[in-house]
Amino acid sequence: MSKRFNLREFQQQVLDRLQAQAAGDAQVSTLGVRVGETFWLVDMPDISEVLPVPQLTLVPLTKPWYCGVANVRGSLYSIVDLGAYMDDETTQREAHNRVLLLGQRFAFNTGLLVSRVLGLRNTQDWQQHEINGEMRLQDPNGQVWRKLDITHLIHQPEFLQIGA
Secondary structure (H helix, E strand, O other), X not given: OOOOOOHHHHHHHHHHHHHHHHHHOOOOOEEEEEEOOEEXXXXXXXXXXXXXXXXXXXXXXXXXXXXXXXXXXXXXXXXXXHHHHHHOOOXXXXXXXXXXXXXXXXXXXXXXXXXXXXXXXXXOOOEEEEXXXXXXXXXXXXXXXXXXXXHHHHOOHHHHOOEO
């Protein structure tokens, strides 16, 4: 009889391996994600978990970028469509969409809906440019990546005001 697949254990094993790799190799500490057509880098300590889009409970009279509330293992999380919030481009709901749960250090039960997770990125040798006060990185293939500053994001007054 085959061993039963436990998603939570699998995710914890992946997270443990990622953290061990990040601890052993400091330059691999960013996760690449795509939001719409834009490529973003997120610091691994800023997120606690990556999961498929959970069932959402819609909340009336909220901004278009607010997806709703999700129950993740007994805790409620506000889910924000990062593409709609940043670019006014609503994320098309597809099977490869993911939610990045913010790290517990923020004490903020929020998940960010992204179009796709692209995996770990080693940015040590990438070219860095600052455009309008925002850090951009260019990988060896010429792809430009933006750096997502979670602390700055969650302290924006509009991010905290979900009411329409």
